Amino acid sequence: MLALQKVATGEPRLELREVPEPTLRPGHVIIDVAAAGICGTDVHIMHDEYRSEPPVTLGHEVAGTIAAIGAGVDGWELGQRVVTETYYSVCGRCEHCRTGRPNLCASRRSIGSFEDGGFAPRVRVPATILHALPDDLGFPEAALVEPLACVVRGLLELNDVRAGDRVVITGPGPIGLLALQVAKAAGARVVVLGTAADAARLELAEQLGADGVLTVEAADALDEALAAALGGEPDVAIECSGAAPAAGLLLRLVKKAGRYVQVGLYGAPITLDMDQVCFKELRVSGSFATTPSSWYRALALASSGTVSLEAIVGATFALTDWERAFEAVAGRTPGKVLLVP
Template identity: 35%
Template sequence: MKAVIKFGKGKGLVEMREVPEPKIKDDEVLIEVKAVSVCGSDLHIYHDSHPYWPPVILGHEFSGIIADIGKDVKGWNVGDRIVTETRTGSCGICYTCQSGFPQACEQKRPYGIGVNGAYAKYVAGPAHLLHRLPDTISFEAGAVIEPIAVCITSILERSQLQAGESVLVAGPGPIGLISLAIAKSAGVKLVGITGKSSDEGVRFEKAKELGADFTINVDQENPVKKILEMTHGLGVDILIETSGGTQAIYQTFEMVRRLGRVCAIGISGRDEVSIPYDRGIFKAIRYDFCFSSSWTAWEKAIGLIAKGLLPAEKLITHKLPLEKWEEAFHLLENLKAAKVILIP
């Protein structure tokens, strides 16, 4: 089969190659990939700025059908429509796993990063990570459930966003747009998103389509002033930080209200970021660092999409054959896309 592989450590070093089809172990299933979504981390792996274990087939956001089943697998059949969590390798016995957060296990080696992923016709993996994909959700929408589950884990479960609250999303990339959609589905009273002049095209338009009450172009206006104006001097209840920008991170302390929460999902790509620490103390701000997705968030994501409460399809701006993976990377790097789907 053809597969897109990161074949060594360093910048670039990604190409499409002919590889053998994967073999399954007794507790695994073989998945025929129907759609795979390109993630920002795939670009980071391409540029050598994210952990990975080469050689590895890329792709961790995907949907498919079961093509074969190991002899110890129960409850699943060939032909079942599925999506899968990505926490392959989590040990199940360490403190983190046993306390209910296997997605944060140090031993985790996710699909497309530590073990072969879904930029290919087939991928093999453990049956216990599967979730059923209802007939009412397309395979394309199924491929964006992983990042949606990450945002649900962060925003609804960890930072506990409530109906009627006010929200600012910093950064209109794919994770920012998904965060906005989740805030809308949670019933917030006000939600805005910040970005730059380069986001005025596709991304701000997409934000408006998803129901943003306002957008702030930080190249043209002061986001702190605007947010204080919009909230009568109070600040927002929750600020969802997806930009990873140093100035944006610094400004969260002025834009969130006293006793408000910051839900940090975006990585900065830096060793250190300066913050107004004492300001955080005096305002008693809660700063939630978030990572990966919980089992429950996958079930919530599937439920919300199936009920039509979370418009997953709207996040998708492009659909290309797997052979055009480079074009997909360029679209994302040039901020011309929200989610790009590849079809193997």
């Protein structure tokens, strides 16, 4: 079968290769991939900015149907529609695994970086990380459940964004648009910031219910415009862009005694004025990937229609057209860019 692989270190080193079909193992299933999202992490892996173990098939935002079931697997059926968590294996013994945080396990091996992922017709995963796909979610939307679970982790499980909060989000990409919807569902007022190049994505943010959208180029008037749109200084600043200037901007914009939440990844060290954290008595929180509990909450939000995944589905490309798909991501195409085998 054809698979899009990181073949070696040294950028870009992605190739569409003929690889063997995954073999079935006890405790595992094989999924026929119906749709897989391109994540910023895939771009970081392409440029050697995120750890991976090449040669490896990329893709960790996966939806499809069960094609084969290994020995010892109960409760699943052939042809069942599923989504999968990303952790192919964790140690199960460390403090983090035993307290429900497998995302922090030092032995964690994820699909798409250390184990073959979903940029291929088929992928093998442990049955323990499957979730049944509700009937009201199609496969393109289902490929966004994983990034939605990341947002649930950062905004609801770790930071309790709630009714009455004034929230500013940087980055109107898929993660930022999901964060907008989750914060709005919690009862917050939300303004999304982007650059002039984000015009189409900011328009989508407005359609999804943002209380305001602003471009950061209007720096002189930004504080005043933000306060006017939110009804005051932001209580919570959520950085989703992975762009270094956005982090410094949010530290400046968030109110004293406010909360700063880092969701986006930069791929390299950045410089910040950490004195602002002290002077303003800010609570700073990082958020990394997902936990099993965030998946259940994400599926509930999507299935109920509280969060619209369909609205964020962007351009779809055949796996063989992967180069154009990655160009669409780099070109800030609105919504999530998908690959289909």
